[in-house]
Amino acid sequence: MGKLTVKFVEGVKATDKKAAYGDGEALELHVEPSVRKGCTKKWIARFRWEGKANNKTLGAFPDTSLAEARQLNAAFRAHLDQGLHPALFVPPQMARKAKAQKRNPDTPAPPDSPQHWTVKQYVEKWLKSDPNWSKNTIKTKSDRAQKYIVKPYGHMKLRDITHAVIEDCIRLLTESEKHAQAKKVAGVWKQLYEYAELHDKSLPNVAQNLGRYRKKRVKAKHHATLVEPAAIGDFVVRLEDYKPKYKGTKALPYTIHGLWLVLYTMKRPHEVCEGKWTEIDFEQKLWRKDAENTKTGLENDECPLSEQALKVLTELHKITGDFEYMFPGGAGNLHIVPETLRKLILEGLGYSVGELTTHGLRGMFSTTGNELGYNFEAVEKQLSHNIGNEVSQAYNHAKYLRMRRQVVQKYADWLHVQANKARKRKKQVSSEHDSTEQVDCIAV
Structure with a gap:
């Protein structure tokens, strides 16, 4: 007891x-x-x-x-x-303790009933509903809700809000090219109605199917990357020397493995984050991704794995092998997201926003591979870029796979050669610095 x-x-x-x-x-x-x-x-x-x-x-x-x-x-x-x-650890769903009071449907709801609450009242109560939200989280949610929801619609009863009203709210943002904000505001509407349904069981959820107003075809952009061998070697050294800094329960110690796999396999960051253990064939040294989970979707993608990549996967399996996803997320999320890898590059490895991105590691392989004379088709296929038509791709699949095995192993070996050179340069600079300090001391 x-x-x-x-x-x-x-x-x-x-x-x-x-x-x-x-x-x-x-x-x-x-x-x-x-x-x-x-x-x-x-x-x-x-x-x-x-x-x-x-x-x-x-x-x-x-x-x-x-x-x-x-x-x-x-x-x-x-x-x-x-x-x-x-x-x-996600606490199991506790049984709801209070049952909804049964009322005669013909009896009008009391004036203070949730059925009469305005949008403003619901927003205020929703912001107080989660004791685990930090002050910064509450402020961010509050500012967004006040500006885009409470200010124009706060006086209305939530029951009077229609799907068309929310559509207009989202459309105004997308027409102003505020697509990221539109996505977040749509999320606020969704969370608000999920909270409201706990208090008013008869409330229709009109905040569904808002996704199409958030989608926008954007121009291809170039991702910041490293091109000089010395800079690439320094990056690998930082990866090798990185020690996970555990802070509370938010830092996941295996995030670094995700960066290694992007570097060794050249997969898109979201494909690595969403990877499942059933996709890994340790015996054949392949990472098989279903067509529906790839960007191109033309064929099942078989990614050859270098010895270095297999070593990373073996270490990772000891940590998350009991889970469906290779990189399970915290707080109930199925898996981590690419933003987690991006933050590791910025906050963990010390790079600036315009210096290197996670997706830029793919560009680094493309540039380096072409400069080192790797087979162009093998490089493009490893990046999951389509070459020729579907018939020629299927015909040359085995040929591409053999070439890709050679390319990924050569590239992984080359990366660590550059890392060794970077360490030697660092050691040499340190020795010269120590010698200079000794001379200065003697002179004094």
């Missing part, structure tokens, strides 16, 4: 500072003052990961009761005992 009681949890009040009350098994109730609610109560599981102390939020009281918090804590401990990353 835990140390806390239901009576204590219900009655405890917030003081001037945040307070923590232990229940045993590293489960704590954190109580802190809140301007909006007077105080907030969160269930926190303490644990250690890679030698560092960390916390995991399991829910907030009263939405999550004391008994439910203990069950979640036990499930989380079992998750950690299996050696699984804490970010991959």
